Amino acid sequence: GAVVSQHPSWVICKSGTSVKIECRSLDFQATTMFWYRQFPKQSLMLMATSNEGSKATYEQGVEKDKFLINHASLTLSTLTVTSAHPEDSSFYICSARVRAQGLGANVLTFGAGSRLTVL
């Protein structure tokens, strides 16, 4: 089945540094990937839609200069949290749409998530 690999699974950094999170589709091409943010015991909030070869589409309230998204190939999207601060500490999850056989609908395959802690 479709597999999305996300790396790193956890990262601790100092305030002011930048952190890059990678999301790779391992056995399929993903023209579109989605980045979510999840706070403890809460739901997933869509941050942005990453489109291969073009600019990402950000959700309202998400700073594009703060959360840089690059989707340079059909199998890799990256999220860079720039000048991270403690309030950026969260669980970040990427996903890619997989065309489900016989369903014709967008079923998402998720990465395992990245836990970011900013000190």
Place this chain on the structure above:
Amino acid sequence: SQQGEEDPQALSIQEGENATMNCSYKTSINNLQWYRQNSGRGLVHLILIRSNEREKHSGRLRVTLDTSKKSSSLLITASRAADTASYFCAMTTSGSARQLTFGSGTQLTVLP
């Protein structure tokens, strides 16, 4: 963007019992999906039900959809300790067919 509401927020049951989670949403949908998330992990797709379907089964899972009430339920029968996880409904709406909007989630704990 629309978000579904799920209840209960948390559910604790004994192994072997059935677990029922409910999801309500606000606008018309194309389909509704259920996902499972183990603690600190990504989500795994469980089942999808289309707007023109009323019930669907997959193993120990049974999903219902009532579009007139804008609600769906997920039933897990004969629960196991390994079913302990958070469960989220997710909706694809008519106006944003390329995005999924997630519900608030139900934390299920199955006690051995």
